[in-house]
Structure formats: C-alpha cells, structure tokens
Amino acid sequence: MRVFVDCDPGIDDAMALAYLAAQPDVEIVGVGTVYGNNSVDVTTTNTLRLIDLYGITDVPVAAGAARPLVQPPSLAESVHGRNGLGDVEMPDPKTEPVAESAAELLVRLARSAPGEIDVLAVGPLTNLAIALGLEPELPRLVGRVVVMGGAVRAPGNVTPWAEANIANDPEAAEVVLAAGFDLTLVALDVTMRTLADAVWLDELATLEGDRARTSARFLDFYVGWYSDVFGERACAMHDPLAAGVLVNPALATESIEVPVRVELRGEYTRGLTIADLRPRPAQDDTRPTVRLVTEVDSVEFMKRMLDALR
Numbered sequence: 182m183r184v185f186v187d188c189d190p191g192i193d194d195a196m197a198l199a200y201l202a203a204q205p206d207v208e209i210v211g212v213g214t215v216y217g218n219n220s221v222d223v224t225t226t227n228t229l230r231l232i233d234l235y236g237i238t239d240v241p242v243a244a245g246a247a248r249p250l251v252q253p254p255s256l257a258e259s260v261h262g263r264n265g266l267g268d269v270e271m272p273d274p275k276t277e278p279v280a281e282s283a284a285e286l287l288v289r290l291a292r293s294a295p296g297e298i299d300v301l302a303v304g305p306l307t308n309l310a311i312a313l314g315l316e317p318e319l320p321r322l323v324g325r326v327v328v329m330g331g332a333v334r335a336p337g338n339v340t341p342w343a344e345a346n347i348a349n350d351p352e353a354a355e356v357v358l359a360a361g362f363d364l365t366l367v368a369l370d371v372t373m374r375t376l377a378d379a380v381w382l383d384e385l386a387t388l389e390g391d392r393a394r395t396s397a398r399f400l401d402f403y404v405g406w407y408s409d410v411f412g413e414r415a416c417a418m419h420d421p422l423a424a425g426v427l428v429n430p431a432l433a434t435e436s437i438e439v440p441v442r443v444e445l446r447g448e449y450t451r452g453l454t455i456a457d458l459r460p461r462p463a464q465d466d467t468r469p470t471v472r473l474v475t476e477v478d479s480v481e482f483m484k485r486m487l488d489a490l491r
C-alpha cells in the first residue's frame with residue numbers, strides 16, 4: 182500500500198504517522214504539510230522531526246498551504262502546545278522540505294502511478310483543493326482517500342457544529358467532498374469514541390524506545406487538554422483512527438454511502454458537515470457520495486496503535 186499523507190502535526194497527526202510508519206505493508210511515498218494545529222512553518226518542521234523519529238527520513242516532505250482558501254487562519258495551541266507537539270523538545274530535523282508544494286508533490290506522484298497511491302488527509306483540506314485545481318482528474322488518479330474531518334451526527338469541536346479540519350477551511354472541504362474521490366470520512370462521530378484511556382496510556386508508559394517514549398510525552402500534554410472534555414484521563418485518537426481505517430478498512434465496522442456537504446454561509450453553522458440521512462434521500466441529487474464511517478472497532482484499533490508504538 183502506497184500512501185501520501187497530508188497533515189498538520191499536531192499530536193494526533195504524529196500518532197497517525199507513527200501508525201503508518203510501523204506498518205510493514207505500507208510505504209509512505211510523500212507527506213504534505215498544511216497550517217492547522219499550528220502555522221505551516223511549524224507543522225513542516227514538526228513533520229521533518231517526526232520522520233526522523235520514526236526512521237523514515239528518506240520520505241519527501243513538501244510544505245503546503247499557509248492559509249485557508251478564503252478565511253483567515255486560526256491555530257490550536259491550547260490543544261497541541263505552542264510548538265504543535267505538546268511542547269516536547271525534539272532534535273532539529275536532519276532534512277529540509279522538497280522544493281515542490283504539497284499539492285504539486287501529490288499531483289506528480291498521482292500522475293506517475295495512476296490509481297496506486299492512497300491519500301490520508303488529516304489536516305484542513307486546503308492542499309487537496311489546490312491539487313484539484315492543478316489536476317482536475319485527481320479523483321481518478323489516486324486510489325482511496327481517507328479524511329479525518331467533520332461531525333455529522335455528533336457535536337462539533339471548534340464550534341457547536343463544526344469539526345476543526347473542516348472549520349479551518351470550509352470552502353476547501355466543500356470542493357474536496359464534491360470532487361468524486363473514492364472518499365471515506367472518519368468524523369468526530371467515531372473518533373470521539375476511540376480513546377486512549379488510562380489503562381492504555383499506562384501500558385504505553387511501559388514501552389521502551391524513542392518512538393513510544395516520545396509519543397507518551399506528546400499524549401501527556403494532549404490528555405491534559407482532553408481530560409476536561411471527557412472527565413477522565415483520556416484523549417481522542419482522531420487522526421490515527423483515520424490511518425487505521427485506511428490500512429485496514431475492516432476497522433470501520435459500519436458505514437453508509439451518502440452525499441456530504443459543507444455549510445458555508447450559516448451564521449452559527451459555518452463548517453457544519455451535512456449528510457442526507459433521510460430514509461428516502463433526494464432522487465435528483467447528482468452530488469457524488471462519500472463513505473461515512475458510522476461504527477468502528479475501537480478496541481482492535483487501540484490494540485494495533487499500541488503495537489505500532491511497540
């Protein structure tokens with residue numbers, strides 16, 4: 182399995198990269214970075230640090246968008262720390278980003294191996310929207326696309342209705358959801374039920390090695406923020422769950438094929454993801470459907486996540 186990752190590390194992005202890097206049958210062919218949890222300069226440096234930590238320094242990293250298509254950017258320092266990785270100090274990166282942008286790298290890789298490269302998108306969808314502008318055939322040039330984003334039958338997280346990756350660039354998300362990708366949406370509906378809990382975190386703390394130890398420190402910070410949300414020592418594994426579903430689709434135990442749209446104009450609902458869940462959806466809707474994951478095997482995924490860090 183050849184995978185292009187688009188991300189904004191970000192503590193859970195770091196966990197997603199760790200998960201993929203540990204899979205023997207996955208080759209990460211490139212990583213694009215985007216603003217989101219921090220500025221694109223910070224998320225790019227973090228990505229370079231992470232590929233060193235995970236022993237995949239030869240993977241090309243391309244810096245992507247510095248801001249959303251339309252609105253001004255907003256960052257998530259309270260959730261991910263000032264440095265985007267829980268304020269854990271890490272060595273300077275061994276490499277630099279490639280000269281291409283994230284969108285250019287994705288388009289070039291997709292053209293070079295039509296249908297063979299899957300995409301994991303776990304940040305704002307700005308780079309994918311830009312890539313579609315460069316190559317309108319992109320949905321037919323890539324394989325599967327798994328997106329962490331949205332909140333369909335669950336509350337939002339940055340607003341009552343909107344999830345962060347979609348809210349950070351609603352216009353880009355709307356472009357991507359309309360484009361006709363073979364797209365699986367891993368939304369807060371399932372990621373808020375896939376938790377690193379106290380038992381799991383205690384087991385992580387027993388693991389040896391830089392990968393596990395650094396991850397434990399990232400998650401300490403993340404749990405500090407999430408404990409207020411869950412009322413216990415736990416955090417949600419948003420981005421790594423999307424990586425898990427990409428590598429092993431059977432982890433998504435239930436899903437539905439539905440058109441999903443992004444609210445762009447609502448006074449209170451901008452960034453809301455709307456699926457047509459009616460028993461009899463509109464018959465004349467020409468919008469491409471996406472696969473919305475509605476149930477996951479969280480226990481099995483968290484076991485695999487721990488194995489990846491082992």
Ligand SMILES: [Ca+2]
Binds near residue numbers: 190193194304
């Ligand atoms: Ca992310």
